[in-house]
Amino acid sequence: MLLSSIKINDQEFVELKDVIYRNSGIMFAENKKYLLENRLSKRLADLNFTTFKDYIYYLKYDIKKRQELDTLINLVTINETYFLRERGQLDYLVSNIVPDLIKAGKKSIKIWSAPCSTGEEPYSIAILLKNAGLFDKASIDIIATDINSEVVALAKKGEYRQASFRGVPADFMRNFDVQGQSYFIKDEIKRHVRFNTGNITTPTITSLIGKVDVIFCRNVLIYFDMDGKQRTIKNFHNMLTEPGYLCLGHSETLNKISEDFTMKNAGTCIIYMKKK
Ligand SMILES: C[S@@+](CC[C@H](N)C(=O)[O-])C[C@H]1O[C@@H](n2cnc3c(N)ncnc32)[C@H](O)[C@@H]1O
Structure with missing residues (x-):
């Protein structure tokens, strides 16, 4: 058959x-x-x-x-992702958001990659923060969740193939141990990221994750209807501290979804900030 x-x-x-x-x-x-x-x-x-x-x-x-x-x-679920995807926001996190939070006196910072798929996004964040020496300046937690339990298991394993690296700079690869066709994320990066399964559309996600300073929610809202988008963004609004930063995918917007955020030009990209 x-x-x-x-x-x-x-x-x-x-x-x-x-x-x-x-x-x-x-x-x-x-x-x-x-x-x-x-x-x-x-x-x-x-x-x-x-x-x-x-x-x-x-x-x-x-x-x-x-x-x-x-x-x-x-x-x-569609789990397409790769390292340093939509890099502008990642660079802005490292050059502006985290340094600003530290300057404002924050001793511990929580960054949430929701949804993380196979882990390329949260590990990219960890690599860039480490390169910038920011783990030495504050206690920074990276939490990563996805509804798909299989991709979360793969993310925890941290084993990647060539397809996850699309035009990354050569020195990026020093964060991996190569074995045959596989690239294993080094423990010194891995230990900064905690993975879990979670559904971002339900209110229970708020108690699972708690308060966060920065949310990356990229390339998933496109699969939701208006109600799903609104429920998700309401959760994020409840979970974000002040100032709270929200990064969406390039093709996603809060237009007609929420009035609880302001849009900010962040160099080559856009980010949203929680309104007071
Ligand atoms: C296209 S990937 C995006 C991954 C990464 N953020 C990026 O931009 O490369 C979309 C992910 O959303 C996850 N997803 C779909 N619905 C979800 C939900 N309700 N809660 C959490 N994750 C969800 C899928 O399992 C998939 O891994």
Whole structure:
């Protein structure tokens, strides 16, 4: 049987996309039916299901439904990321945000990479902070979370392939130990980042993470609808200290989502600051 042969009908699509939406905030539009078919057909075949109806029943009633929900979310997220992605904000963090917080008397600083995918973003932050000597000037915690438990496990392992390095400067590679095709992040960088699973659209994330000074939430809001975006940004507003800094992806904006932040030109990029 060809894996792509399991088709999803309209009613099954609506039920499945609702389950995904309620548990992750990720919204599949009507024209993305084929995406669910492509991403989930192998899983159905592994479970010996020939229809999506059977799979939905399993998700709702089986004793393993909680685990299956995690597997489902892991299968539908898009985890594209790489080191030093959208570098302008990372440089601004190191040259302005953290030094300003230290100058203002902050002894401990918390930076949250939410969502972190396989870890390239929080490790990039740790590498740049270390190069700038900032870990010696304050106690800096980098917390990294993602809803996808598989990418969090990979991030904790810290093993990368060439594809994670796109045009990084040569000296960046000294932060890795090379073994065959693999690049392992060095322990001296790894120890600065704490990883956990977490869903940024739910209020429980606020107690899981606590107060933070800087949030990187890049390249995920694009997958949420307006309600999911607003719930997420409300969480961030509650969690940020003052002054609180929020970095979104280049193609993301708070326009029409929240009036609780002001936009700031930060060299080559934009960041948002929590309004008092
Ligand atoms: C495209 S990656 C972005 C990674 C990184 N921030 C970057 O810009 O390179 C998007 C990540 O968002 C995660 N994600 C999707 N919905 C989420 C949610 N509700 N809570 C936390 N993470 C989520 C996905 O698992 C995926 O790893």
